[in-house]
Amino acid sequence: MIDKLIEDMELAIRSIRKWPGKKIQLFHHNDSDGLCSGAILQKAFERAGYDVNRFSLEKPYPAVLKKIYEQDGRVLVFADFAGRIAPMISDFNQGRNLTLILDHHVAEASTDPNVFNLDPELYGLKGDRDITASTTCYFFGLAMDPVNRDMAHIAAIGAVGDKFFENGRLVSQNREVVMEAVKQDRIEIREHETGEDYYLISEGGPLPCDQLGDYLDTLGAAGFYQNGPDIGIKVCHEGISPASDRMVEELRVIQIKAFDEEIKRIRNGGLKKTRRIQWFHVKNRFSPMGVKMVGAFCDNIKNTDDFDPHRYIAGFQIIPNEIPGFGPIPMDEVKISMRVSVSMEEKIRSGKTMALNILLPEATARVGGFSDACHSLTAATTVAIGKEVALIDEMEKILTL
Numbered sequence: 001m002i003d004k005l006i007e008d009m010e011l012a013i014r015s016i017r018k019w020p021g022k023k024i025q026l027f028h029h030n031d032s033d034g035l036c037s038g039a040i041l042q043k044a045f046e047r048a049g050y051d052v053n054r055f056s057l058e059k060p061y062p063a064v065l066k067k068i069y070e071q072d073g074r075v076l077v078f079a080d081f082a083g084r085i086a087p088m089i090s091d092f093n094q095g096r097n098l099t100l101i102l103d104h105h106v107a108e109a110s111t112d113p114n115v116f117n118l119d120p121e122l123y124g125l126k127g128d129r130d131i132t133a134s135t136t137c138y139f140f141g142l143a144m145d146p147v148n149r150d151m152a153h154i155a156a157i158g159a160v161g162d163k164f165f166e167n168g169r170l171v172s173q174n175r176e177v178v179m180e181a182v183k184q185d186r187i188e189i190r191e192h193e194t195g196e197d198y199y200l201i202s203e204g205g206p207l208p209c210d211q212l213g214d215y216l217d218t219l220g221a222a223g224f225y226q227n228g229p230d231i232g233i234k235v236c237h238e239g240i241s242p243a244s245d246r247m248v249e250e251l252r253v254i255q256i257k258a259f260d261e262e263i264k265r266i267r268n269g270g271l272k273k274t275r276r277i278q279w280f281h282v283k284n285r286f287s288p289m290g291v292k293m294v295g296a297f298c299d300n301i302k303n304t305d306d307f308d309p310h311r312y313i314a315g316f317q318i319i320p321n322e323i324p325g326f327g328p329i330p331m332d333e334v335k336i337s338m339r340v341s342v343s344m345e346e347k348i349r350s351g352k353t354m355a356l357n358i359l360l361p362e363a364t365a366r367v368g369g370f371s372d373a374c375h376s377l378t379a380a381t382t383v384a385i386g387k388e389v390a391l392i393d394e395m396e397k398i399l400t401l
């Protein structure tokens with residue numbers, strides 16, 4: 001099925017070459033996989049003589065898509081998101097712009113011939129096992145020009161960053177790119193009892209790819225409103241620098257302080273409980289960090305004594321009415337992130353408790369919110385400010401059915 005995907009990539013590339021103009025607008029996710037995807041595509045297009053205008057996004061919110069699709073006659077590329085909302089993008093596009101989606105989340109087919117959904121999930125591959133967005137973008141780059149083979153190590157960093165392993169090892173297409181990077185002496189694999197560790201070979205010595213993934217996540221997510229994604233893209237191409245180290249260090253300090261203060265609030269009555277859910281609202285107290293932080297915060301606290309291990313955990317964070325590179329965008333929305341304790345994870349896996357990717361999107365739809373990518377044990381959507389309690393109520397209703 002990878003052959004059919006590559007064939008369709010070649011088709012999309014021919015369409016880009018035929019499209020008038022030499023400009024690309026590139027939108028990519030702000031986690032490590034998304035940054036690696038953006039880095040690969042930017043360079044691949046620039047090598048082919050295109051002018052690339054690159055934007056990092058936390059999510060392809062409808063308000064953002066609406067603004068993007070006010071344009072006509074453009075080439076628009078989405079990486080590491082949008083696979084599932086190809087029908088919505090098709091409705092926005094109406095054949096007016098050439099749109100490419102290079103994602104690896106669960107996908108739906110496009111309904112507009114000018115929207116190419118090149119998400120490997122539509123080609124029988126598993127995005128949460130075989131192939132990340134970075135690897136998808138690498139194959140796309142190769143289809144453009146074999147010279148892009150020298151970016152295999154960037155794809156490998158994204159693959160490690162997304163943490164989809166089988167028996168502690170990258171598999172399928174992700175494995176193929178990492179082995180290519182090994183062949184090029186850019187990545188070194190070290191075996192241990194439970195799997196493999198991957199190291200980027202760099203001037204300062206070998207760098208563990210999992211740590212580099214966390215480093216990029218911090219730049220992209222905590223640093224989202226402070227140019228972090230741009231620094232992250234630079235790190236993908238040129239490696240870490242004293243300037244990037246300093247920024248990551250500063251962001252980590254901001255993050256620890258904000259998280260510590262939020263835990264104090266939660267202990268002092270900031271946690272609300274309904275029958276099956278415990279929830280809190282950080283408002284804009286995580287500012288200037290991006291809204292991925294409420295999810296990161298949930299990950300940090302989900303197994304601590306401050307939370308009931310038998311209730312779902314939900315955190316809300318207000319989405320700023322501004323997106324770097326876009327200027328003001330009226331969002332008036334909150335993001336909700338959900339997680340569960342380790343014991344509830346077990347119950348979800350064995351089917352005894354409802355999975356988050358069933359519960360949250362259903363409740364979100366009922367209050368008119370927006371969902372794109374949800375997983376069974378981690379999920380996030382957005383709803384209008386003021387709909388928080390209604391959303392929690394809807395989830396309780398779904399859970400009592």
Ligand SMILES: [Mn+2]
Nearest residue numbers: 033080133162
């Ligand atoms: Mn990804």
